[in-house]
Amino acid sequence: MDQSKIRNVAIIAHVDHGKTTLVNQLLKQCGTFHEGEEIVDRVMDSDNLERERGITILSKNTSVMYKGYRVNIVDTPGHADFGGQVERVLGTVDGVLLVVDAFEGPMAQTRFVTKKALELGLTPIIVVNKIDRDGCNPLLALDKVFDLFCELDATEEQLDFDRVFGSGRKGICRAELEDPDGDFSILMDKIIERIPAPKGDPNAEPLLQIASLEYSSFLGRLAVGRVQQGVFKPNQTYAQAFPDGTVKNVRPQKLLRYEGLTPKPIEEAGPGEIILIAGLDYFDIGDTLSSTNNPVHLPRIHIDPPTISMLFTVNTSPLAGKYGGKFMTGNQLQERLERAHMADPALLVEKAEGASTFKVSGRGILHLTILVENMRRELYEFTIGSPQVIFQKDESGKLLEPVEDFKVEVPNEFSGACIQEIQQRKGEMVNMTTDENDRVSLEFIVPSRGLIGIRPKLLSLSKGYAVTQSFFKEYQPYKGEIPSRINGVLIAKEPGEAASYALSNLEDRGYLIIGPGAEVYPGMIVGEHNRDVDITVNVTKGKHLTNMRSKSADDMIQLTPYRRMTLEECVTFINEDECIEVTPEVLRIRKTELDPIKRKQMSKKPAEDDD
Known part of the structure; x- marks a missing residue:
């Protein structure tokens, strides 16, 4: 054309x-x-x-x-x-x-x-x-x-x-x-x-860089890129340049171009056309296709580094495999995570310490939880740890952490509480304006660590009126300790099904995140304590039956509705010694170490080291 x-x-x-x-x-x-x-x-x-x-x-x-x-x-x-x-x-x-x-x-x-x-x-x-x-x-x-x-x-x-x-x-x-x-x-x-027309000499040697990929149930993975110069045709031989500098001759079987919403096969594509290429055995985003006579290595596409990481590991819960999980082994988990990296280079996957444990890094919590949700729907079952900010060091060895520009809009009456909450998370206010509707616009520079779980907290403080937005700014010197979740949790003591009688007796201890009939196991978290310590509770205990009857005893137990937590809420709720069991049907929050005796030993270790 x-x-x-x-x-x-x-x-x-x-x-x-x-x-x-x-x-x-x-x-x-x-x-x-x-x-x-x-x-x-x-x-x-x-x-x-x-x-x-x-x-x-x-x-x-x-x-x-x-x-x-x-x-x-x-x-x-x-x-x-x-x-x-x-x-x-x-x-x-x-x-x-x-x-x-x-x-x-x-x-x-x-x-x-x-x-x-x-x-x-x-x-x-x-x-x-x-x-x-x-x-x-x-x-x-x-x-x-x-x-x-x-x-x-x-x-x-x-x-x-x-x-x-x-x-x-x-x-x-x-x-x-x-x-x-x-x-x-x-x-x-x-x-x-x-908008200017694309540049590029149609008579020059062909050149294209793969910018993204798509998937077809008939043709498999398709490379998507824009022809920079020359003409591409199907069943011609081209040189594919890989990140490590190696070059391999490839022969694409088909070239396709979008006609409306549907890709249609074409016989050739010239400069400026965005095409889909079928038939490459292996490719990654950033690979270059060029002439075999003069292979070209274009610079890799620059992508800003990730700021948040999570550990993915196989599910070791006593209930593993009972709730719809089909892909549960370490090899299946590794293969799926590697596919996710190939589709999105902004997601980094590394092997971590421990059997079948992988560190997955991304741009933010939403970036990682979308991956987790997609894997759930594909019937993968696994465990994820708490989100950790990725630190760096400067030339002098000083610790650096990512900070973000964070903006909040709230009605004036709630601004004081919101400012106090953000400043507790090491936020520095850089601007504050009030409009004619008495809404206050606050602008802060906040460490990425401080933004984990901040949105629901601000919505709670402002009765749902807070509008928040943030984006990565840069790496700055470490800002010091930021308090994580202050309250402790309620931990299940016995395996079995949660009973209404036991749950009703726990309501004054904090709020619950499971309902009656939910299957529990020792070490599973069933609620948040209203104090700053973890306690172990028996949620399977039923009421003893006697031959005495009374109207009050026969009344139905009325439970306060429990808090149904979304995946994002679960991720921002957990502390470092906790993790989330992800299955296709349910999400469970648990302690990483299920054995209460080992948990106690691990909690004492830092104190002994200080001595």
Whole structure:
């Protein structure tokens, strides 16, 4: 195809600002859907977890034809934990659509993805979305975007950005705010006019770098990349360059290109085309395909280092295998984690001390828990430890830790309690503003350790009003000890089923995280104690039966509803000597060491060492 008729564009934004809904409108505008076809909301969110949570986790490609131009669109995640996905795919495009909520303006993660795009010299078009929201101020949001571009050292050309105003949900778009409602042909025209055509000599030797991957049930793993120069054809021999510097000759069986939402086979692809390659035995993101006469090693795609790690190990619980687990061995766990790293290089997997124990590092807790949730659904059963921040050392040997920019918006009456909580976690306030609605915007620099479990705490302190956002800033000197969970836990003493009678007697000791009938074993955690010590309790004890009857004794036992904890809540709840038993059907929190005598010995060791 004539490369002057190709446009490659990525859609970037803060989470929940309407990227994927906007893609739906662009697909509709270009006639991708047949007449009468049922159109699913957020059609690009194909993964079950993405649909359930309403967030984009994996970057995805689509392609539309508009007025004789082929527009390749990449939908990217908005959450900073999945920034590795964004960093990889921005190298395959020439411009970005920066989507900004007309009510909220640019947020913390808008800054993160915009910084990456501007550094690569990409041409931006601003889409001020959700102009139908009550109380929104689209022009103020646009001014804030300009200020953000100035802060991020945008070039003169990037500061002279084009913009549109619209609502992805209603399918309306305007070139100017006061214009009557139009459709998204306004935005498509601006993409063709403002985004540059791809460069690259079609007569040069072929060159492509693998930027992401997809999976087909018919063709297996597919490498996705943009042709930088030359022409690629199926069943031709190319040189594949690996990270260790070795080169291997490969012969792709098929080349595919997106036509709408479906990849279709093609006979050749020239510069600027984003293609899928089938038939490579082994490949990783960052590998280079080039001519066999002159193999090329392009620099590996730079991805920011991970900041949080967790230990994954085989399940050693007495109930292992009873709740739907199909893949439980160390080899199966290792093979699945290695596959996760190949699909997402921002996830690092290393062998750790101990049998079948692996240290998995990622960008944040959400990044790691999405992996855990996917593995649960694939019937894997395993154990995960508490999240640990990854420390580094500078040249002088001084300990460094990751810190994050953390922003909170709360009503004024709750700001004092929130400030106190964040400062206890070594947060330093750098800015504080109050708007006309008496909402306070607080900005802190907080160690990543201090942010573990902070969101539910702030929601509790602010009666659900706190809006939080954060993104990784840099490594700074170690800030000192941060208190973890203060309260102790209630630990099951006997195996069996939890009884209502026993649970009702424990309600004044703290809150419970299991209900009656739940199967328990010694060492399993059944609740949080309201004091700062762990206690062992018998939750299987039933009421002794006698031949005496009384109305009060015969009344049904009324239990306070127990706290049903999500995976993220479990991860932020546990301390270092605790872990989570992950099975397809249930999650259980337990002590890492189930034997109470060994637990007591381990708790005394540090004190003996001090003597």
